[in-house]
Amino acid sequence: MMMEFTLWDIIRNLLFAMRWTLALSLVALGGGAIFTLVLLTLRLTCGARVNRAISLYVNLFQGTPILMQLFLVFFAFPLVGIEVSPWTAASVCLILYASAYLLDIWYSAVRSLPRGQWEACRVLGLSFPQTMRHVVMPQAIRLAAAPSVGFIVQLIKNTSLTSVIGFEEMTKVGMVLTNATFEPFKIYGLLALGYFLLCFPLSRLARRLEGSSR
């Protein structure tokens, strides 16, 4: 039996699904930011072996398609006897993916501070956490803001790939709707518009931040 979908039905369904796109983006960003801070601290304080391990992870996640990463994470858990929902697999995967890029951005921002800033902190007796919190981070955040926001745009767009493991975000719902209505042009057009509305303001913000950090 074929159901009739009005334009409003389609938009309403897509908007519902957009919540999941947003939720996944926020989880990936929040989790990714926390994980990145942990890795950043390790990178700045630990020896060569830890650094090699971190750079192996970064290279792995930057050097493979996110689609493969999603499949691998989704199918790897069952191999060790853990069933995971598409939501969990997508979250874990995107957190790891986001950290692999954010770490690069944040680490280079921290490294681009003159060495004298660290030396001044040291001769004043500031501890490592104090140096990070009061001197390094406030300056690094300004440098990293624009590229970080730019990366968030990529992250939001890449959440669409989680449709392949069955996570019901905007793209997945769009595909289902296409199968039901046979109106791919209209639906993918609306879908594109949805992503654009999420991403465009962020792109503008990134450009503004870039302007102000100069």
Added chain:
Amino acid sequence: MNIMTICSLQKYYGDNHVLKGIDLNIRQGESVAIIGQSGSGKSTLLRCMNGLEDYQEGWIRFGNMLITSDEKKAREISRSIGMIFQQFNLFPHLTAAENVMLAPRLVLGLPEKECRTLAEEMLEKVGLGERMDYYPSGLSGGQQQRVAIARALAMKPRMLLCDEITSALDPELVGEVLKVVEQLASEGLSLVLVTHEMAFARDVANRVVFMHKGKIHEEGPAKELFRHPQTAELEQFISRARAGL
């Protein structure tokens, strides 16, 4: 009384033998200028004195404290030995007052209000009481360096290390910084200055140490050393510096 004792100090950067057995005492309240060509090891020696650089042999003592580059010692050292850098190294995201207040608040644990009073007092001392709430970018090089001095003084150090503190300044701004340092010397703060300013070394320092190829080549009371250099190397160095002036 010696405030710092350096004994047979040896330092290598890889194969490069930078300090070849330095023996030096700094007396309480004395100001010592270290001069020498670039690459003579003078800045390295200064940076060993507060543990910014490590060394391989010998030892440095400040009172009962052995100075090493161990990070755990940095806090203890910071309570006694201050340092000012060639590039000022102010924190650009903090105002002059906040720059001065940061370490007393975080390291000495002084309450906010007391820190503010301390910052006022220190900035007043370097002649920048009116510039408390300026960011470093709004200050001239000479003013920035004076803020850096105030920041170091706020930790109430017993000794102050100055690493080429006028080298990054326009010539017309050198005077205001040197005046502050001169005042500190006259107040009896122990100073060690690595400097290119020969006139300053002569006028402010009690003692001048001439370093050459990683060793102390000659040392003595400032005026005498400049008037009667004992070695050919120092004589050459002085005449070159004069020619450059």
